[in-house]
Amino acid sequence: MCATCGCGTDETRVTAVGTAAVPVHAHDHDHPHDHDHPHDHDHPHDHDAADAPAHPHTHTVDIEQAILAKNDDLAVHNRVWLTERGIVAVNLMSSPGAGKTTLLERTIREAGAGRCVSVIEGDQETVFDAERIRDAGAKAVQINTGSGCHLDASMVRSGLEALRPANDDLVFLENVGNLVCPALFDLGEARKVVIISVTEGDDKPLKYPHMFAAADLVIVNKTDLLPYVDFDVDRCERDARSLNPNMTWMPLSARTGDNLGAWYDWLRGLTPAAD
């Protein structure tokens, strides 16, 4: 990572576990970052002539473009590509350690989804999660985002090219553990799932409203630990519904298997295209 600004000079990498990492979209940026211009900006900017234009030596170019237009276009492309192949893509988001990978491992081992599963794993570093998925019995590709805090549609496109899912598969897009940034980026998925675990506290929906507002399904994981923590499931659901009245709410335990039937039923009801 660039020590000056934290930007991702170290490139996103895609690894089909068991093979060498391949850098993708170089974001070429061969920047020296020496950046020694003083930024003193001591030009007067006083513009005291009332009738003078604000920027007398410049002219205005209208742009009128959504900032995320490029990502959104790529996401549409991904969605069409997936839908044409009958593939269901589910974007899984949570904070680190909420149990995304554990839930996927169990889902794969129990063949609970009713479709063949493959996974695109997003993490800043390591291929640990892709290895866990492979060991559970599914195809996996690891995307390492370097300093990046979320998956974007371009990374998912590269991931799909490396993963080569079969027609009618279920592809999980396991996002980088983060309850903030992934909420803004459409990946082309059919559904967004947010997982919160009871050890994190029941105040998360109101603390991270964008994430919960975007979710189709909210899973409360680690319900086996409820006797040991102060987590008010009803309060958490009420808060999440105040942000998103139409989401599906699903407490479960990926470790003990409690209520996993509801998760499997939900997965089996999915169709490739988002509504």
Add this chain to the structure above:
Amino acid sequence: MHELAIAESIIDAVLERTGDRSVTVVRLQVGRLSGVVPDALTFCFELATAGTAIEGAELEIAEPTGRAHCRDCDVDFVVDDLILLCDCGSADVEVVAGRELSVTSVEVA
């Protein structure tokens, strides 16, 4: 820190239109419900524009207020956060403003 990715997207969108011309001002709309923090974006923008034709450009950010429409009582109201509840008690509410995230215009030299 998705603001860095947002800043890079802004730079791409602007450079596509302005090429090598020097850009002195970039104007954005960042709605109050957009999930993007203007201060963080300004910080990232300055870093990410280094070495580009936009380096040193001033960022002018308009922050449209959040507004929602209640389908039950047919009233528009201001929302400061994403808790979408009308005074009438209805949650059947649609956000009509505040999610803007766009580049509106630039000044080129």
